[in-house]
Amino acid sequence: MSQAILKVSNLTKSYGAIQAVGGVSFEVPAGEIFGVIGPNGSGKTTLFNSMLGQITPDGGRIELKGEDVTHLGPLELNRRGVGRTFQTLQVFPKMSVMDNLLVAAQEHEGNKLSRLFGAHSQHIEDLANHFIDQFKIRHVAHQRAGELSYGQQKLVDIAMAFMREPEVVLLDEPCAGVNPSLVGEISRLLKLLNKERGGSFVVIEHNMDFVMGLCDRVMVMVEGQILAIGSPDEIRSNEAVLNAYLGN
Amino acid sequence: MKRIQLILTLLSLLALAIIPGFLKSHGIYLFTYWLIYVIACMGLNLTVGYAGQKSLGHAAFLGLGAYCMALMLKAGLGFWLGLPCAALLCFIVGWLLGFPALRVQTIYLAFATLGFNTAIWLFMRNEEWLTGGTFGINNIERPSLMGLSLQNNLRYYYLVLFVAALLALALWGLLRSPWGRAFTALRDNPIRAESLGIDIQSYTLLSFAIGAAYAGVAGALMASLVQFIDPAPFNVEASIMMYLMVVVGGPGYFLGPILGAAVGVILPEWLRFAQAWYLLIFGAAVITLMIWLPDGLLSLPSVLAKKRQSREASKKRQEAASLLQAHTGENP
Numbered sequence: 001m002s003q004a005i006l007k008v009s010n011l012t013k014s015y016g017a018i019q020a021v022g023g024v025s026f027e028v029p030a031g032e033i034f035g036v037i038g039p040n041g042s043g044k045t046t047l048f049n050s051m052l053g054q055i056t057p058d059g060g061r062i063e064l065k066g067e068d069v070t071h072l073g074p075l076e077l078n079r080r081g082v083g084r085t086f087q088t089l090q091v092f093p094k095m096s097v098m099d100n101l102l103v104a105a106q107e108h109e110g111n112k113l114s115r116l117f118g119a120h121s122q123h124i125e126d127l128a129n130h131f132i133d134q135f136k137i138r139h140v141a142h143q144r145a146g147e148l149s150y151g152q153q154k155l156v157d158i159a160m161a162f163m164r165e166p167e168v169v170l171l172d173e174p175c176a177g178v179n180p181s182l183v184g185e186i187s188r189l190l191k192l193l194n195k196e197r198g199g200s201f202v203v204i205e206h207n208m209d210f211v212m213g214l215c216d217r218v219m220v221m222v223e224g225q226i227l228a229i230g231s232p233d234e235i236r237s238n239e240a241v242l243n244a245y246l247g248n
Numbered sequence: 249m250k251r252i253q254l255i256l257t258l259l260s261l262l263a264l265a266i267i268p269g270f271l272k273s274h275g276i277y278l279f280t281y282w283l284i285y286v287i288a289c290m291g292l293n294l295t296v297g298y299a300g301q302k303s304l305g306h307a308a309f310l311g312l313g314a315y316c317m318a319l320m321l322k323a324g325l326g327f328w329l330g331l332p333c334a335a336l337l338c339f340i341v342g343w344l345l346g347f348p349a350l351r352v353q354t355i356y357l358a359f360a361t362l363g364f365n366t367a368i369w370l371f372m373r374n375e376e377w378l379t380g381g382t383f384g385i386n387n388i389e390r391p392s393l394m395g396l397s398l399q400n401n402l403r404y405y406y407l408v409l410f411v412a413a414l415l416a417l418a419l420w421g422l423l424r425s426p427w428g429r430a431f432t433a434l435r436d437n438p439i440r441a442e443s444l445g446i447d448i449q450s451y452t453l454l455s456f457a458i459g460a461a462y463a464g465v466a467g468a469l470m471a472s473l474v475q476f477i478d479p480a481p482f483n484v485e486a487s488i489m490m491y492l493m494v495v496v497g498g499p500g501y502f503l504g505p506i507l508g509a510a511v512g513v514i515l516p517e518w519l520r521f522a523q524a525w526y527l528l529i530f531g532a533a534v535i536t537l538m539i540w541l542p543d544g545l546l547s548l549p550s551v552l553a554k555k556r557q558s559r560e561a562s563k564k565r566q567e568a569a570s571l572l573q574a575h576t577g578e579n580p
Contacts, residue, residue, distance in 0.1 A: 078445040115426040
């Protein structure tokens with residue numbers, strides 16, 4: 001296993017008497033696509049939100065490239081190279097698709113004053129055009145994002161997370177609410193992006209075919225604990241996972 | 249900018265340059281007053297319409313700009329120094345007012361800014377040693393430009409028109425820069441914006457500060473237009489009226505303040521014939537507008553376009569259903 005880009009050690013988070021995440025530890029090496037699965041209420045979202053600075057964990061440590069980022073907020077994490085998508089659609093509805101992509105990268109070049117007096121660089125415009133072609137949304141590139149179909153907005157949403165050229169991308173249920181043909185397309189795109197641009201992805205998803213087809217390793221959570229970590233084949237044949245989550 | 253938009257803009261500017269030449273003194277004064285509110289509302293539109301911050305304290309900045317100009321003129325510091333100082337003062341105070349917006353949003357932010365307006369208004373009314381209290385400050389001069397006196401209403405109108413055009417151009421550039429996109433992202437979805445590396449705190453403060461600076465310039469121009477200021481035009485009611493102008497014109501539409509300020513400044517003049525019924529007619533018109541066009545007057549073309557698209561889609565569905573029925577003999 002290559003060096004871990006993301007390392008979570010003994011992370012805990014409770015809501016009152018309920019322990020949502022109880023001492024979770026795992027590592028994600030550079031370039032790996034890492035899946036997190038588990039039934040509703042297993043602590044996946046709490047784990048995700050802790051890793052993204054949305055909530056403060058009660059205990060434990062999160063390291064990004066060896067740096068302790070446990071208590072950093074979303075802005076600082078993004079500046080350190082973490083991209084994300086949300087469970088629900090989070091595009092900017094009144095901006096065009098192109099502007100949605102440009103705004104997702106613009107804060108990472110120049111300084112505030114140069115962004116006032118200068119336009120965005122050719123590099124981010126080229127990158128936006130590249131994603132527009134790669135995600136096959138060229139025909140709607142200048143339409144308002146809010147006017148697109150759900151599936152098209154989902155593609156824009158995912159593309160936005162990659163505009164910053166992040167080293168770690170956390171994808172929260174990227175297939176939620178999309179039709180089966182688009183699920184296949186999203187899987188193909190994520191594999192392509194992983195191959196083309198490198199970076200590590202952490203994916204929460206309920207669609208087992210998608211997770212097993214996409215991820216290098218999968219972690220199964222039940223009641224805030226890790227039940228198993230392994231390759232998709234290992235997870236599929238794990239008795240405890242079959243009994244607790246996947247079923248026979 | 250598309251060619252047609254450029255032509256329309258130039259024609260509008262030409263009309264604004266020519267029409268007042270044919271008006272009497274009161275008409276010119278009214279046009280100047282309207283342009284001053286256009287400037288103030290352009291700033292409020294940035295704060296409210298583009299950055300999505302609910303501000304009900306904009307009249308306070310208009311007042312700060314006006315008193316800054318009046319006091320500087322009285323101190324002999326001159327109009328041309330007073331104008332940037334009014335903008336700078338309001339930029340700083342606006343920046344400070346933005347801090348509550350980092351903690352509260354929506355109606356709670358509106359109340360915080362409303363409280364700010366009340367505090368500034370009380371200061372203007374009670375601190376007679378500085379502001380003249382309810383007696384105000386009179387005999388405020390109008391400036392000269394390279395030896396040319398702008399005392400005349402028409403000349404002063406052209407100065408205000410020039411400043412308004414310049415500030416509109418600056419805002420146009422700002423909204424098309426990455427800052428403009430960041431403001432819109434802040435309005436539409438601050439959580440997503442932050443996850444993309446947009447510093448929502450600094451953009452929130454900037455939206456208040458820049459919006460306030462526009463009001464400061466408007467206030468400074470107003471002081472020299474009216475040549476007398478007292479606290480009355482800068483109370484909470486005036487702030488609500490300015491908010492209404494932005495909403496009526498279309499928040500987040502570049503030309504919204506032009507239309508909104510016309511509704512707030514010129515329409516009441518046209519409705520003078522109605523005397524006591526004026527407020528009732530004005531109120532009814534605003535309620536009707538909010539029901540049919542909640543995104544303001546400038547949203548009318550997009551509302552009509554959506555209705556047309558919906559009708560066309562419905563017609564196509566009906567045609568497809570009829571065809572299917574003709575082929576299969578079944579009702580789909």
